[in-house]
Amino acid sequence: MAEVRLTGVTKRFGRDVGIEDVTLTVPDGAFVVLLGPTGAGKTTTLRLISGLETPDAGEIAIGGHVVNDLTPAQRDVAMVFQQYSLYPHMTVRDNLAFPLRSPILKTPKDAIAARVREVAEVLHIAHKLDNKATALSGGEMQRVSIGRALVRQPQLFLMDEPLSSLDAKLRSDLRIELKRIQADLGATLLYVTHDQIEAMTMATHVGVLDRGRLVQFGPPKEIYENPASLYVAGRLGLPRINALPAGLFPGAPAGAKTIGLRPEHIAQGEGQPARVVRVEHLGDQTRLHLTLDGHDVITLTDVHTDLGPGDTVAVAPRNPLYFDARGARIT
Ligand SMILES: Nc1ncnc2c1ncn2[C@@H]1O[C@H](COP(=O)(O)OP(=O)(O)OP(=O)(O)O)[C@@H](O)[C@H]1O
Ligand SMILES: [Mg+2]
Numbered sequence: 001m002a003e004v005r006l007t008g009v010t011k012r013f014g015r016d017v018g019i020e021d022v023t024l025t026v027p028d029g030a031f032v033v034l035l036g037p038t039g040a041g042k043t044t045t046l047r048l049i050s051g052l053e054t055p056d057a058g059e060i061a062i063g064g065h066v067v068n069d070l071t072p073a074q075r076d077v078a079m080v081f082q083q084y085s086l087y088p089h090m091t092v093r094d095n096l097a098f099p100l101r102s103p104i105l106k107t108p109k110d111a112i113a114a115r116v117r118e119v120a121e122v123l124h125i126a127h128k129l130d131n132k133a134t135a136l137s138g139g140e141m142q143r144v145s146i147g148r149a150l151v152r153q154p155q156l157f158l159m160d161e162p163l164s165s166l167d168a169k170l171r172s173d174l175r176i177e178l179k180r181i182q183a184d185l186g187a188t189l190l191y192v193t194h195d196q197i198e199a200m201t202m203a204t205h206v207g208v209l210d211r212g213r214l215v216q217f218g219p220p221k222e223i224y225e226n227p228a229s230l231y232v233a234g235r236l237g238l239p240r241i242n243a244l245p246a247g248l249f250p251g252a253p254a255g256a257k258t259i260g261l262r263p264e265h266i267a268q269g270e271g272q273p274a275r276v277v278r279v280e281h282l283g284d285q286t287r288l289h290l291t292l293d294g295h296d297v298i299t300l301t302d303v304h305t306d307l308g309p310g311d312t313v314a315v316a317p318r319n320p321l322y323f324d325a326r327g328a329r330i331t
Pocket of ligand 1: 013016017018019036037038039040041042043044045082
């Protein structure tokens, strides 16, 4: 069991808030993605769970045991850092084998070699096993860092933007691999990313952090469809949700200041007239940049559209989300 439970956890750095009063239960075997802009407290959360930081207040439990007083080594947690942490003078093979060579583990040599090869193959790095860690590209280093966590097969993985410096093809391959590995091991995984697709496709749960506070936690679909605030609504969805004055369209409820319209939630051919500013052909998707009463609006349109700059198109909300003056959702 590797359920992770944070209860009222606070960590400050002088006057700066790392995280503030975070209470969160990560179910055993869950794949949790933490979202939030830079400085929101994502890395701090992972470092607190791994034992690299000590909370100022609150309790952290892994598998039902309070771990506040345990060292990182005693927690059986593998962390992949935002900055790669490889031994530069060692080969890829030795970097990968290192976590298994701990005398406490007593892992036989041939078992280590087999495990290293297996992980190297999964991460498409087997052809670089004899390279020095310094003789690798950024993406290769990142894969070795992930490998160093995977070889150990712990119950809990913490990964801080592990795929951020990989190209699109490798990213999508490893996305699938990571998800598979996590499912095979039945491991619990906390994962930080800024990537839309990673969050939507890999996560069983998404946690949204705002200046150190956990503002929503739930399945990605729920976070997307039912955000508690304008802030949360803006964390998922690409192109981003359109945040417009509520009065721009008829039908806003009392107290609504802002109407949130996801690009796919705008109907064309009825409603308010908007002017086309730009048509962006992305291959599988065509984005329509509009201006409506001086406000920018982005929506999607037919890939074969004949609309062009200067044209007028009528638009109306579908499934609008309304928010009050403080950004809280009005339902
Ligand atoms: N060691 C530290 N000393 C001082 N302040 C810190 C330290 N670590 C984090 N902080 C502060 O805590 C807050 C949260 O930082 P954290 O690194 O958790 O953000 P993050 O969400 O991981 O951001 P990013 O997306 O940029 O990695 C920030 O204000 C940061 O400046
Ligand atoms: Mg960080």
